[in-house]
Amino acid sequence: MRVQLIATDPPDVHAGLPLRGIVISRPRARASGKLLIRLDQPLVYRGISCTKVIASARTPGADVADLATGTTVVCAVVGLSDESAGEIASADERGVVTFIANVIPIGVA
Numbered sequence: 001m002r003v004q005l006i007a008t009d010p011p012d013v014h015a016g017l018p019l020r021g022i023v024i025s026r027p028r029a030r031a032s033g034k035l036l037i038r039l040d041q042p043l044v045y046r047g048i049s050c051t052k053v054i055a056s057a058r059t060p061g062a063d064v065a066d067l068a069t070g071t072t073v074v075c076a077v078v079g080l081s082d083e084s085a086g087e088i089a090s091a092d093e094r095g096v097v098t099f100i101a102n103v104i105p106i107g108v109a
Contacts, residue, residue: 001026001067002106003037005055005077013099019043020106021053026064033057035064035103043079045097050079054095055103070108077101 001023007013025036035055042049055075057063062073078095 001108003035003067004104004106005037005053005075005101006104007077007099007101008074009100013043013045013097019053019101023067024052033064035067043097045079048081048096050081050096052080054078054080055101058100064103067103067105068108070105072102072104075101075103077103 003021003023005019005021006017007019019039019041021037021039023035024038033056037053037055039051039053042051043053044050055064055073055077057066058074058076064073064075066073077099079097079099081096
């Protein structure tokens with residue numbers, strides 16, 4: 001599934017411009033909560049390049065699985081340095097940048 005991320009906070013992350021990418025790992029069951037997304041273009045933040053991010057729903061009652069229905073999901077996003085991008089279960093601690101973003105599915109009706 002292709003997605004677009006629009007960073008909303010903090011404002012200096014990608015200046016509000018959309019980031020686009022493809023989901024390369026998603027939860028098998030609802031409420032497992034995290035997506036691993038490979039960005040089409042790297043996010044460079046304070047000189048460190050991130051080509052992968054982990055997104056998890058930020059609002060109560062929302063779930064990243066809702067993206068499959070075409071719903072935009074507000075997510076907490078953790079950018080992973082190219083060196084540390086790997087296992088979705090353990091990568092949270094190695095985040096380079098964290099931000100809030102609207103994650104919008106592309107091409108889902």
